[in-house]
Amino acid sequence: MASMTKEAFSLLVEQYEHLVYTICFQLVRDAAAAEDLTQETFLSAYLHRDAIPTGYERQWLGRIAANKAKDHLQSAWSRRAVLPGDEALAAGLSPPAEELALSGLGEADIRAAIEALREPYRPVCRLCLLEERSPEEAALALGRPVKTIHTQLARGKRLLRERLEGREQHGDLP
Amino acid sequence: MEIFREDGHLTEEALAALAQGAALEETARLELAEHLAFCDRCLQRYTELLAETPLLTPGRSCRESLWARVRARTLRLVTNRYAAAAAAVALALTMVWGSRGIELPQRIVLPRPSISQELRTWPAKWNDSLDGAVSGLNDFLNGRETPVQGGMDS
Numbered sequence: 001m002a003s004m005t006k007e008a009f010s011l012l013v014e015q016y017e018h019l020v021y022t023i024c025f026q027l028v029r030d031a032a033a034a035e036d037l038t039q040e041t042f043l044s045a046y047l048h049r050d051a052i053p054t055g056y057e058r059q060w061l062g063r064i065a066a067n068k069a070k071d072h073l074q075s076a077w078s079r080r081a082v083l084p085g086d087e088a089l090a091a092g093l094s095p096p097a098e099e100l101a102l103s104g105l106g107e108a109d110i111r112a113a114i115e116a117l118r119e120p121y122r123p124v125c126r127l128c129l130l131e132e133r134s135p136e137e138a139a140l141a142l143g144r145p146v147k148t149i150h151t152q153l154a155r156g157k158r159l160l161r162e163r164l165e166g167r168e169q170h171g172d173l174p
Numbered sequence: 175m176e177i178f179r180e181d182g183h184l185t186e187e188a189l190a191a192l193a194q195g196a197a198l199e200e201t202a203r204l205e206l207a208e209h210l211a212f213c214d215r216c217l218q219r220y221t222e223l224l225a226e227t228p229l230l231t232p233g234r235s236c237r238e239s240l241w242a243r244v245r246a247r248t249l250r251l252v253t254n255r256y257a258a259a260a261a262a263v264a265l266a267l268t269m270v271w272g273s274r275g276i277e278l279p280q281r282i283v284l285p286r287p288s289i290s291q292e293l294r295t296w297p298a299k300w301n302d303s304l305d306g307a308v309s310g311l312n313d314f315l316n317g318r319e320t321p322v323q324g325g326m327d328s
Contacts, residue, residue: 013237018229019221025230026192027207039236043243062221063211070207077204119178120205142182145212152208 004049012057013042019058020065027069037068044068074151113160120144121156128153177205184209184216193223 004012020041025034041064045052053060107130114125127138128149135153139146177188184206191198192206210217 010237013240017235017237018231019224021232022224022230023220026195027203027210029197029203031233035232035234035236038232039240039243042236042240043247046240046244047247058221059214059217062217066207066210066217070204070211073200073204073207077200118176119180119182120209123182148208148212 004052009046009049012045012052012061016058016061017042020061023062023065024069027066028072033072037065037072040068041065109164110160113163114156116163117156117159120152121159124149124152125156125160129157175202177202178209183213184219189216189220189223193220193227 017038021034021038024037024041025031028034028037041061044064045061111130114122114130117125123142124138124144127133127141128135133141135149136146138144138153139149142149144152175187175191176185179185188198188202188206192203198206210220
């Protein structure tokens with residue numbers, strides 16, 4: 001695969017800038033952030049320009065843009081995703097609230113709660129919590145990146161906790 | 175609105191909503207981005223939908239600032255390499271001179287020579303000093319500690 005010249009890359013930027021910006025904006029819904037992510041996308045693309053698959057530039061850039069938007073949304077989500085009570089726990093001293101919520105339940109309860117989860121969390125929680133597979137094994141089985149499995153497992157556990165807390169309050173699964 | 179089908183891929187409804195610019199919730203957008211970041215099939219479906227709709231125009235184009243960032247990044251990489259090399263040299267010199275300073279002999283005060291004498295003897299002293307430094311480095315690397323007198327001041 002031949003290395004792309006600066007001129008050729010400039011043409012690529014000109015051709016796909018609107019597409020990349022549209023993808024970023026539709027995912028993050030913030031014009032300034034979308035502009036920054038567009039630039040990040042092309043910077044990454046330029047640094048890996050030797051790997052640009054000829055004829056598939058649109059897909060390749062779209063993938064990078066989705067990744068940049070995902071990272072942006074994930075960091076924003078993580079900053080806000082502190083449930084009431086979590087902030088009182090000293091980090092590293094107490095087990096996560098999700099683990100505590102699950103440890104006090106029988107297997108049948110956990111299985112029922114996991115089966116009631118929606119995609120994409122159900123198969124991840126089933127593999128990692130019921131079948132006790134590692135995130136790496138789950139990633140291989142589901143064809144997802146390991147990092148995605150980790151974040152989906154964390155979010156799945158949080159959903160399980162909310163579901164189980166709702167059941168405690170209302171006497172049944174919500 | 176369902177984001178995912180039972181087979182784990184994105185629903186037509188979710189992709190259409192995204193491509194048409196519908197105001198989706200943040201969690202839904204995060205799940206969509208996560209999936210599009212690794213799924214070739216759904217990314218293909220999404221970009222095909224985008225090909226049928228007018229694309230958005232950024233308020234400021236990234237073309238000019240992109241090359242400025244590329245240059246800044248290249249400069250930073252080069253600077254970091256030089257800084258690392260300089261730090262390695264400084265560390266090596268510190269180790270050499272530090273090891274030689276462990277057993278310093280008692281300082282002997284000699285009458286100070288004139289400047290012309292000093293200049294005449296300077297090349298020889300420099301050679302002695304260099305020999306001393308190399309010898310000290312060899313001793314240090316061989317694990318021996320011998321008091322070596324070196325340097326330019328005698």
